[in-house]
Amino acid sequence: MNFRNTLLIKDGHLHIGGADCVKLAEEFSTPLYVYDEAHIRTMMGVYRDCIEEFYGGNGRALYASKAFACEAIYAIADEEGLGVDVVSGGELYTALQAGFPPQKICMHGNNKLLHELCEALDAGVGRIVVDAASEADLLDAEAARRGMVQDVLIRINPGVEAHTHAYVQTATPDSKFGFSVANGSAEEMVTYILSKPHLRLRGFHCHIGSQIFEKQSFVLAAEKCLAFMRDMRDRHAFCCEELDLGGGFGIWYAEGDPARTVSAYREDLKALFGAVKAGCAAYGLPLPFLYLEPGRSIVGEAGITLYTVGTIKDIPGIRKYIAVDGGMFDNPRYCLYGSVYTALLANRADEAPTERVSIAGKCCESGDLIGVDINLPAAETGDILAIFSTGAYHYSMASNYNRNLVPPAILVKDGKAEYIVKPQTYDDLVRNDVLPARLKKRSL
Numbered sequence: 001m002n003f004r005n006t007l008l009i010k011d012g013h014l015h016i017g018g019a020d021c022v023k024l025a026e027e028f029s030t031p032l033y034v035y036d037e038a039h040i041r042t043m044m045g046v047y048r049d050c051i052e053e054f055y056g057g058n059g060r061a062l063y064a065s066k067a068f069a070c071e072a073i074y075a076i077a078d079e080e081g082l083g084v085d086v087v088s089g090g091e092l093y094t095a096l097q098a099g100f101p102p103q104k105i106c107m108h109g110n111n112k113l114l115h116e117l118c119e120a121l122d123a124g125v126g127r128i129v130v131d132a133a134s135e136a137d138l139l140d141a142e143a144a145r146r147g148m149v150q151d152v153l154i155r156i157n158p159g160v161e162a163h164t165h166a167y168v169q170t171a172t173p174d175s176k177f178g179f180s181v182a183n184g185s186a187e188e189m190v191t192y193i194l195s196k197p198h199l200r201l202r203g204f205h206c207h208i209g210s211q212i213f214e215k216q217s218f219v220l221a222a223e224k225c226l227a228f229m230r231d232m233r234d235r236h237a238f239c240c241e242e243l244d245l246g247g248g249f250g251i252w253y254a255e256g257d258p259a260r261t262v263s264a265y266r267e268d269l270k271a272l273f274g275a276v277k278a279g280c281a282a283y284g285l286p287l288p289f290l291y292l293e294p295g296r297s298i299v300g301e302a303g304i305t306l307y308t309v310g311t312i313k314d315i316p317g318i319r320k321y322i323a324v325d326g327g328m329f330d331n332p333r334y335c336l337y338g339s340v341y342t343a344l345l346a347n348r349a350d351e352a353p354t355e356r357v358s359i360a361g362k363c364c365e366s367g368d369l370i371g372v373d374i375n376l377p378a379a380e381t382g383d384i385l386a387i388f389s390t391g392a393y394h395y396s397m398a399s400n401y402n403r404n405l406v407p408p409a410i411l412v413k414d415g416k417a418e419y420i421v422k423p424q425t426y427d428d429l430v431r432n433d434v435l436p437a438r439l440k441k442r443s444l
């Protein structure tokens, strides 16, 4: 098991950020998302410092806030000197509520709604990544109405097949994202945007996918972007000042995944920046201001989820189900992608696994599992189960399915924990419900 940073076992209990997970479960109840602030800050620092050390500071890491968005994470990103990327009016609103500087916000999305574009313009976000011709029209018109010129990037699809789950590949020929370099639509968009008086084309953006380990995929994408930059200079005299290479760096979830250390990330980033520098030198291009958009690699391993074991069902010859007080409403990733996780009993953390079990949620469907074939000591009702690497795309993809409450999130620093997302209440569940008067008349 890859225990690193402040995740460790002491006196038989799992600890995170200096806090005993059993005590956290008692104090804050379960299910509970727990975040280690030191880990988040370390990973933000890795990106920030690598840009400084290996790329002369000529760039900025934008935390991809879809991985985990709440006011606290935007505040931490700001303190650590990062920008952020947002993909919806809701993420933008949350960032602004946290006082995040709009100039350091970049907005994405393959179908940004008119009101979202207007919100971005009104807030003064630094960059908007254009992903459709109709969006360029809308944005140009709205910027004109405001008497402003908006800085934009074009999302290009360089055509790189990254080795990851098909649902999170984004740069294959069949993709809803971006403009294909191969079929000429990216080039058309360059001339189209250059003709828009209220849009200032700064450069290009690409994102090849998520949970990727091969640095070669990132390097290849960068090389394809640079070749495109060269072509646009040669054919349209367009000087690309900025290049956004997206996110996607993989993290450790379970046995078989490479253990990702700080030095491993640093090496990958060094290789990537090296490829950009080499490409620019080869093509005689000025070095672009570089953006990266890491999400999962910043918050993924910083987070764990704590559950309490409830019912246990052993079906002889078939499998043993350990049910917890969470499920697909706080972690839909097994259902969506068949994701594999590592689990531990936080209150008996030094006991060796003795059996293979499936961890079931409490939702009313058989597919509501958090994992199958997980090695654990014989669990008992009341044990505290910890699942690792749940910091990215868990809270942000949680739902109220079956009217379960989305768990709260706490942030742990130097052994002290505090809420960064409060617990929901049943009142929250009915807050937006409307019972029309004619339905109230029914006889009870």
Ligand code: LLP
Pocket (backbone or CB within 6 Å): 064, 066, 067, 085, 108, 168, 207, 209, 210, 211, 246, 247, 248, 249, 293, 294, 295, 296, 297, 333, 392, 393, 397
């Ligand atoms: N930039 C763009 C344009 C993206 O679409 C994404 C992720 C990122 C950056 C951040 O990628 P990261 O560094 O986190 O890999 N729900 C899926 C992941 C979807 C990723 C969507 N885009 C999951 O749970 O695995």
